[in-house]
Amino acid sequence: MAGNEEVLDEEKQLNENANASIRLTKLPQTRVRNIIKLDHDVTLASSEAVYLITKTTELFVEYFTKEAHKRTVEYKRKTLQRKDLDDAIKTTDHFAFLEDIPLD
Amino acid sequence: DRFLPIANVNRIMKAALPKVGKIAKDAKECVQECVSEFVSFITSEASDRCQQEKRKTINGEDILFAMSSLGFDNYIEPLKMYLTKYREVCFNYFTN
Numbered sequence: 651m652a653g654n655e656e657v658l659d660e661e662k663q664l665n666e667n668a669n670a671s672i673r674l675t676k677l678p679q680t681r682v683r684n685i686i687k688l689d690h691d692v693t694l695a696s697s698e699a700v701y702l703i704t705k706t707t708e709l710f711v712e713y714f715t716k717e718a719h720k721r722t723v724e725y726k727r728k729t730l731q732r733k734d735l736d737d738a739i740k741t742t743d744h745f746a747f748l749e750d751i752p753l754d
Numbered sequence: 755d756r757f758l759p760i761a762n763v764n765r766i767m768k769a770a771l772p773k774v775g776k777i778a779k780d781a782k783e784c785v786q787e788c789v790s791e792f793v794s795f796i797t798s799e800a801s802d803r804c805q806q807e808k809r810k811t812i813n814g815e816d817i818l819f820a821m822s823s824l825g826f827d828n829y830i831e832p833l834k835m836y837l838t839k840y841r842e843v844c845f846n847y848f849t850n
Contacts, residue, residue, distance in 0.1 A: 674839075674840060674843065676762055676765065676766055677758050677759075677762050677763070677766075678758065678759065678762065681755070681757075681758050681759070682758070682793060684755070684756065685756055685758075685790050685793045685794060685797075686793065686797050686812075688756060688794065689794060689797050689798060689801060691798070691801045691802075691805060692797060692801045692804075692812060693810040693811065694810055694811040694812065695797075695811065695812040696811055696812065696813045696814065698813060698814035698837065698840065698841075699800070699811075699812045699813050699814055699816060699817050701814075701836075701837075701840050702814050702817040702818070702833055702836065702837060703793060703796055703797065703817055705832075705833060705836045706796065706817070706821060706826070706829055706833060707758075707789055707792055707793055707796075708766055709829055709832065710789065710792050711763060711766040711767060711770070711785060711789060712766060712767075712769075712770040714785060714788065715766070715767045715770040715771060715785065716770050716771075718781075719770075719771055719775075722775070728774065728775045728776065729775065729776045729777065729778050730767075730771065730775065730776070730777045730778060730781050731778045731780075731781055732778060732780045732781045732784050734781070735781055735784050735785065735788070743825065744825060744826065747791065747792075747795050747824075748788050748791060748792075751787075751788075751791055
């Protein structure tokens, strides 16, 4: 019926507008959801869960970067280097899960 | 793709550092990879709890619980605030 088609189009437009104007996260939630799905023990993740994982990941980037930067400053450098991250991983409990993963 | 866009990761890194100063390319790539590991790390912990409680869907509470189990207690208050804000936004969107 013609009426139903109009409603569906309007709904689609609303969704697109919402996605464009509401940017709640600095990292794309859809990509985060893809990474979550790689875990075969996971059946479903609610949108709240995806949102929170995205936000906590943003906080983590900040934390990891700042910790690594302490080494940059300690060695009187201006450029944050890979070895600063490696050192932070070795010496900070919070980053222990990153030890032994093959990076590049 | 199992990585988050490096441009977004880089932006967050830059904002966390003083304006003077650069980030080496391999450092950006390293953080990009570590970030995917982090997502998997949290997901796995949250998923374990779900399985124990025989639930199929990971929810927001599971994430908060996972952060606590994994030693990221200091994130819980900020995450609760974000969750409140998120629910507000969703509510406004659906009622306007």
